Amino acid sequence: MNWLVPLPVVMPLIGTALTLMMARRPRAQRTVSLTVLTATVIVSAALLWFTTTEGSMVVTVGGWAAPLGIVLVADQLAALMLVVSSTMTVCVLVYSIGQGMADGHEETPLSVYHPTYLVLTAGVTNAFLAGDLFNLYVGFEILLVASYVLLTLGGTENRIRAGITYVVVSLLSSVIFLTAIGLIYAATGTLTMAHLVERLDELPDGLRLMLQGMLLLAFGIKAAVFPLSSWLPDSYPTAPAPVTAVFAGLLTKVGVYAIIRTETLLFPGGRAAVVLLILALLTMVVGILGAVAQSDIKRLLSFTLVSHIGYLLFGVGLTTQLGLASAIFYVVHHITIQTTLFLATGLIERRGGSTALDRLGGLARLSPVLAILFLVPALNLAGIPPFSGFIGKLGLVQAGAADGGVLAWLLIAGGLATSLLTLYAVARVWNLAFWRVPHPEMPRRGPLPRLMVGPTLALVALGAGLTVVAGPLFDIGDQAAGGLLERSGYVEAVFGGPR
Amino acid sequence: MTPNLVYVVIVGVLFTAGIAMLLERSLTRVLMGMILLGNGVNLLILLGGHAGAPPIVGAAPGEEMADPLPQIMILTAIVITLGMTAFLLALAYRSSAMAGHDEVQDDVEDRRIMRLAETDQGSGTEDDR
Numbered sequence: 001m002n003w004l005v006p007l008p009v010v011m012p013l014i015g016t017a018l019t020l021m022m023a024r025r026p027r028a029q030r031t032v033s034l035t036v037l038t039a040t041v042i043v044s045a046a047l048l049w050f051t052t053t054e055g056s057m058v059v060t061v062g063g064w065a066a067p068l069g070i071v072l073v074a075d076q077l078a079a080l081m082l083v084v085s086s087t088m089t090v091c092v093l094v095y096s097i098g099q100g101m102a103d104g105h106e107e108t109p110l111s112v113y114h115p116t117y118l119v120l121t122a123g124v125t126n127a128f129l130a131g132d133l134f135n136l137y138v139g140f141e142i143l144l145v146a147s148y149v150l151l152t153l154g155g156t157e158n159r160i161r162a163g164i165t166y167v168v169v170s171l172l173s174s175v176i177f178l179t180a181i182g183l184i185y186a187a188t189g190t191l192t193m194a195h196l197v198e199r200l201d202e203l204p205d206g207l208r209l210m211l212q213g214m215l216l217l218a219f220g221i222k223a224a225v226f227p228l229s230s231w232l233p234d235s236y237p238t239a240p241a242p243v244t245a246v247f248a249g250l251l252t253k254v255g256v257y258a259i260i261r262t263e264t265l266l267f268p269g270g271r272a273a274v275v276l277l278i279l280a281l282l283t284m285v286v287g288i289l290g291a292v293a294q295s296d297i298k299r300l301l302s303f304t305l306v307s308h309i310g311y312l313l314f315g316v317g318l319t320t321q322l323g324l325a326s327a328i329f330y331v332v333h334h335i336t337i338q339t340t341l342f343l344a345t346g347l348i349e350r351r352g353g354s355t356a357l358d359r360l361g362g363l364a365r366l367s368p369v370l371a372i373l374f375l376v377p378a379l380n381l382a383g384i385p386p387f388s389g390f391i392g393k394l395g396l397v398q399a400g401a402a403d404g405g406v407l408a409w410l411l412i413a414g415g416l417a418t419s420l421l422t423l424y425a426v427a428r429v430w431n432l433a434f435w436r437v438p439h440p441e442m443p444r445r446g447p448l449p450r451l452m453v454g455p456t457l458a459l460v461a462l463g464a465g466l467t468v469v470a471g472p473l474f475d476i477g478d479q480a481a482g483g484l485l486e487r488s489g490y491v492e493a494v495f496g497g498p499r
Numbered sequence: 500m501t502p503n504l505v506y507v508v509i510v511g512v513l514f515t516a517g518i519a520m521l522l523e524r525s526l527t528r529v530l531m532g533m534i535l536l537g538n539g540v541n542l543l544i545l546l547g548g549h550a551g552a553p554p555i556v557g558a559a560p561g562e563e564m565a566d567p568l569p570q571i572m573i574l575t576a577i578v579i580t581l582g583m584t585a586f587l588l589a590l591a592y593r594s595s596a597m598a599g600h601d602e603v604q605d606d607v608e609d610r611r612i613m614r615l616a617e618t619d620q621g622s623g624t625e626d627d628r
Contacts, residue, residue, distance in 0.1 A: 134572055141579050148586060157597040161604045164526055164590055168603070171533055171583060172521065178540045178576060185569065186547030293612065 001050050005059040005074045007043045008082055009129060011036050012122040016115045023111035030097055033114045037090045037121065044082035044125075051079045052476060056483075056493035058131070066494050067195035071131035075490060076480035077328060078128045081257055084332050085128070087462070088249045088339045089121050091455040095343055096242035098451025102350075110153060120146035120246070127254045131494060132192040133181050136258060140177065140222065144170050147251060150243045151235060158238050166235035173221035180214035187211070194494035196266055197487060212267040216259065216275075223255030225313060226283040229306045233290065236305075237298035237355075241346025244298065248305050249339035253331055256312045260327065263316055264484040276317030277407050284310030284418040291425045297345050297355040300429065304381060304422055305338050311396060311418075314411050318399050324481035326395030329474050333380075333388040333466055340377040340459040347373060347452060348433065353443045357429065362438035369453065371434050376460050378430065382423035388466035393419060395474070506546055513539030526591040526601040530584065537580040541573045 015036035022028045051057060056075040060066060074082075096113070123143025130136040148170075152163035185191055187207060188199035200208060217228075224232040232252070236244050263272065287307025294300040312334070315327025345355055351367050352360045364371040380387035396415060400408040466473065483489050513535050520532025548566030552559030591601040598604075 134575075138575065145579075145582065145586070152590065152593075155593050155597075160590060160594050160597060164594065164603050167583075167587065167590065168521075168526075168529055168533075171587075174579075175533070175536050175540055179543060181572070182540060182544035182547055182569075185544065185572075191568075 001046070002057050002059050004043055004047055004050070005057050005072050005129065006061070008040050008047075008086065008125040009072070009122050011040055011043070012118040012125070016118040016122070019114040019118060026111075029111070029114045033093055033118060034090070034097075036118060037086065037093055040086040040121065040125070041083070041090055044079065044086045047074050048076070048079040048083050048476075051076045052479070056490060058493050058496075065496075066131070067190050067192040070135055071192060071194070071494055072129045072135075073131035073194075073490070073494060074129055075483055075493070076476060077257075077260070077484060080328065080332065080476060080480060081128045081253070082125055084335050085124050085250050085253070086121070088335060088459075089117075089124075089246060091459050092242045092246045092249075092339065092343065093117065094455040095245070095346070095452050096240075098449045098454070099240075099242060099346070101451060102447060102449035112149065113153065116146050116149045117246075119143075120150065120250075124250050124254055128257060131194065133184065133196070134191050137174070137177055137181060140254070140258075141174060143251065143254065144174065147247060151239050151247075153240060153243065162235040162238040165231055169221060169231040173218050176214060176221070177218035180211060180218060183214070184211055192494070193261070193265055194491040197491050200266055208267065209271060212262075212272055215262050215266075216272060219255045219258045219262070220279070221255075222252065223259060223312075224252050224306050224309055225279050226286050226306070226310075229283065229287065229309075232306055233294075233299050233302035236302045237296065241342060241349065245339045245342035245346070248302070248342050249335045252305065252309060253335055256309065256316075256331060259313070260316055260324070260484070263319075264324070265487060265490060268319075268485070268487065270317075270319035273317050273319050274407065276313050277411055280310045280313035280317055281411050281414045282310070283307065283313060284414050288418045288421040288425065292421060292428075294425075295357050297348060297357065297429055297433065298342070300425055301338070301341050301345060304425060307418055307422070308334050308338075308381070311393065311415060314415060315396055315399065317411075318403050318408065319485075320399055320403065321478065321481045321485055322395065322402060323399035324484060325474060325478040326392060326399050328477035328480055329388075329395060329470075330392035332473065332477075333392045333463070336459060336463045336466065337377050337381050337389065340456065340463055341374070341381065343452075343456045343459065344370070344374045344377065347448060347456060350452070351443075351448060352433065352439075353441070357432040359439050359441060360433040361436035361442070362434070364434035366438060367448065370448065373453070373456050373460055374434070375430065377463050378426035379423075380463050382426055383419045384423070386467050387464065388470060391467065391470045391474075503546075506542060510539050510543050510546070513542065524602045526587065526594060526603060529603070530587045530591065533587065534580065534584060537576065541576055544569045544572050544576070 015032055018032045019029045051074055056073060059072045061070040120143050123139050123146055126142060127136055127139030130139050148167050151166055152159050187203055188196060190196055190199055221228045236247055284307050287303050291300050291303035291307060294303060311330050312327050315323045315330060347370055349355045351370055352363055354360060380389045383389040383393045393415060397412050400412045517532045517536030517539055520528050523529060548569035551563045551565040554564040554567040594601045
């Protein structure tokens with residue numbers, strides 16, 4: 001079944017070509033995008049099934065065997081990320097179609113939206129499946145270029161301003177990544193990750209540390225790790241709601257995925273563990289303090305997004321199987337919840353006419369559906385039992401306690417404080433936007449189109465449903481973490497046998 | 500290519516100049532910095548492989564051939580840099596058309612919070628109840 005592996009990359013790209021040709025036929029564009037992305041979800045689910053039952057799947061592109069050719073590797077982690085991310089893209093696509101129809105854009109929508117959205121998906125899936133560093137770089141570039149276009153959609157003054165910051169920061173991180181790739185190739189003569197596993201071990205210690213540091217720096221910017229995170233709350237909130245939602249759900253997580261992949265596969269042994277843990281603590285605490293100070297829901301959520309990246313780093317920094325498994329579970333939870341919250345915020349903006357907290361009020365009475373759509377994922381984000389946020393944090397706390405070091409306990413304390421402050425931040429949104437009397441300037445009847453509520457509701461249900469499937473999901477995360485730490489399985493899968 | 504001091508120095512100069520330009524406020528200068536950095540990286544990648552005869556089967560014995568991989572990577576990187584340059588130029592143009600200049604602006608909300616911090620007030624939302 002190896003022919004399934006390239007499909008999540010190839011199908012969206014073909015979809016891009018088709019939707020570009022159909023630039024004047026919005027209805028056909030919508031059909032193609034929906035079909036392609038739904039097919040991607042199905043293929044990703046199949047990949048997850050096969051990688052769980054039969055082990056990693058590898059495709060050597062063009063038949064050139066590794067390390068000469070390019071390999072696409074689907075192991076459990078990659079397949080799991082594919083399933084979650086492609087599900088998000090479908091839901092957000094339906095939401096954006098609903099928004100376009102409700103805004104009367106049905107006849108004159110932006111014809112670049114669908115092709116760009118599909119390119120973004122292809123970039124994300126390519127980054128997850130990449131088996132060599134340069135292909136990972138290309139995946140990053142594909143998704144970044146698409147995100148530049150989506151962020152500056154329409155070219156309003158505010159979006160251009162935010163877009164400039166975002167583009168320049170992203171370009172800088174790409175340059176750092178590319179420099180690291182050049183140096184790694186010069187030092188080892190290969191870029192296939194499975195080949196690097198043995199070649200990197202032969203390098204002097206100092207050189208390895210420098211390469212590791214450069215990769216961490218590049219991925220840290222993309223994942224919005226403090227102190228490299230200030231670009232994110234600056235740029236995300238200005239984009240249209242569905243775009244912000246898909247960015248928040250996927251883009252930073254691709255950075256986290258790259259950190260997990262390189263830290264476990266290429267640079268095992270946890271030499272950067274202490275740095276990662278300290279950064280995790282700072283990211284969590286500084287991020288959430290930023291969120292508490294905000295008076296706009298979109299900006300507040302952007303800060304919680306940064307803050308919760310800290311939890312993921314916490315799991316990675318522990319370098320134990322339980323820590324990694326919890327981090328993987330938390331990624332799945334966080335992608336779902338953060339996307340849902342931004343979609344719900346889009347609905348709030350639609351009903352209340354604004355996302356500024358001082359211009360909202362009384363939404364709970366005006367629109368009970370909206371209240372549920374916001375409250376459930378918000379509580380989930382804060383980690384209220386029995387939601388998946390609680391389970392993920394519990395796993396991280398257990399992994400930290402098992403580690404037992406001073407730093408681990410500090411992180412547990414920081415994590416719990418962050419969780420409480422998250423609850424405070426979302427409760428503040430709830431108090432100000434959903435209770436109180438309605439603000440006089442709010443529109444009397446804001447429409448809530450069914451096509452926008454539907455996908456949001458589906459994601460809320462999915463986020464809550466993560467609790468139900470937490471056992472099997474955590475098992476998959478645990479197996480994936482075991483595979484990551486073992487390393488030999490990945491190498492053998494790429495080279496088709498033990499070396 | 501054996502690391503040759505001239506190339507190493509050129510890479511260093513390109514990086515230094517690129518980073519210096521990157522710290523400017525005007526987007527056009529930032530763009531120049533990006534181009535310099537991009538070229539610096541490309542040259543750096545080229546230094547990673549060894550030079551020699553064209554890598555075509557039968558053209559030369561295997562050991563004397565040039566390493567084609569860095570060249571392929573540079574080609575890819577050049578294409579990406581070209582696309583990004585075009586996009587950044589469009590951004591700079593749009594920015595100057597909208598705002599009359601192409602300077603990178605501070606965030607609106609950041610400026611608001613900064614002003615509030617100077618006068619030592621809260622964010623104001625709670626007072627409206």
